[in-house]
Amino acid sequence: MPETVLSNLEAAARERIRTAAGAEELERVRVEVLGRKGSLSEISKGLGKLPPEERAGAGRQLNAVKQALEAALQARQTEFEETAGKARLAAEWIDLTLPAPGPARGHLHPISRLQAEIEDVFTSLGFTVLDGPEVETEYHNFDALNIPRDHPARDMQDTFWLTGGSVLRTHTSPVQVRGMERFGPPLRIIAPGRVFRNEELDASHEHTFYQLEGMMVDRDVSVAHLVYFMKTLLTAVFKREVTVRLRPGFFPFVEPGFELDIHCLICGGQGCRVCKQSGWVEQIGCGLVHPNVLRMSGIDPEEWNGFAFGLGLTRLVMMRYAIDDVRYLQGGDLRFLNQF
Numbered sequence: 431m432p433e434t435v436l437s438n439l440e441a442a443a444r445e446r447i448r449t450a451a452g453a454e455e456l457e458r459v460r461v462e463v464l465g466r467k468g469s470l471s472e473i474s475k476g477l478g479k480l481p482p483e484e485r486a487g488a489g490r491q492l493n494a495v496k497q498a499l500e501a502a503l504q505a506r507q508t509e510f511e512e513t514a515g516k517a518r519l520a521a522e523w524i525d526l527t528l529p530a531p532g533p534a535r536g537h538l539h540p541i542s543r544l545q546a547e548i549e550d551v552f553t554s555l556g557f558t559v560l561d562g563p564e565v566e567t568e569y570h571n572f573d574a575l576n577i578p579r580d581h582p583a584r585d586m587q588d589t590f591w592l593t594g595g596s597v598l599r600t601h602t603s604p605v606q607v608r609g610m611e612r613f614g615p616p617l618r619i620i621a622p623g624r625v626f627r628n629e630e631l632d633a634s635h636e637h638t639f640y641q642l643e644g645m646m647v648d649r650d651v652s653v654a655h656l657v658y659f660m661k662t663l664l665t666a667v668f669k670r671e672v673t674v675r676l677r678p679g680f681f682p683f684v685e686p687g688f689e690l691d692i693h694c695l696i697c698g699g700q701g702c703r704v705c706k707q708s709g710w711v712e713q714i715g716c717g718l719v720h721p722n723v724l725r726m727s728g729i730d731p732e733e734w735n736g737f738a739f740g741l742g743l744t745r746l747v748m749m750r751y752a753i754d755d756v757r758y759l760q761g762g763d764l765r766f767l768n769q770f
């Protein structure tokens with residue numbers, strides 16, 4: 431009896447060991463077959479009922495099966511461990527020869543980048559980049575630019591007045607004056623920088639924004655020169671044909687004065703909140719320098735003349751990247767800034 435029972439049991443156990451899906455299933459087989467209440471110990475309990483001459487042989491067979499199954503279990507167990515180990519190695523593999531990722535690096539703000547590009551264009555044309563103070567004297571911000579005392583630009587609405595009569599400069603034009611005072615004619619300067627106006631905030635107005643001023647003083651400077659430089663500038667910035675229009679514009683420090691508008695690139699001229707539904711965005715105030723302005727800075731308008739322009743750097747950035755709200759630019763939101 432025990433022989434067939436034993437060999438059947440061994441065959442069944444081996445099959446279960448072979449097909450076990452994992453260590454847990456293997457453990458169940460071990461308990462059920464080799465455990466204290468397992469099938470083998472059931473059989474061994476029956477040994478005592480055998481006739482004495484059969485008992486020893488059956489006991490040996492039982493032991494042999496027990497050892498064989500233990501070995502099979504152990505072998506299968508080792509197999510599982512090896513597979514798990516290999517999977518872990520594959521999953522956790524690290525190439526220690528790779529360079530470390532290093533800290534996340536910042537980058538230039540889109541306004542700084544555009545500013546640098548425009549500086550490159552103008553320095554290659556013989557212009558010097560000038561800096562001026564953000565806290566200006568009333569003289570440099572207004573008087574020396576032929577802005578009379580009753581001009582609306584001096585209105586408390588637009589200007590941040592500081593105690594002592596200084597102002598936060600409302601435009602970069604005072605740097606024209608500082609350039610003329612410092613270098614005299616002939617002169618080619620640009621002056622990028624931050625300007626401030628006490629304005630109602632909306633999608634196209636901020637109290638703080640960036641302008642870029644330009645001025646050239648020489649002999650026989652004409653509107654043709656001005657137009658040439660403006661076109662060179664816009665082609666460099668937009669790297670394509672942009673539709674512009676030149677309208678007469680009033681600025682006390684130029685005569686004649688113009689406003690150069692570009693076709694709104696955000697809505698393609700259809701009208702949107704940035705162009706206030708007009709399809710055009712005012713980008714550059716410009717003109718030929720007023721003789722009074724030259725004279726006040728010690729330059730003889732009979733001998734010298736020039737052009738000047740002041741472009742809205744912030745607005746130009748908005749056109750370039752189709753940003754429809756000026757408040758994003760200085761808002762400090764990394765979700766916005768990381769796109770550039």
Ligand code: PHE
Binds near residue numbers: 601602603681714738
């Ligand atoms: N300063 C003018 C402004 O802020 C722009 C300008 C500069 C116009 C130079 C003419 C010449 O609007």
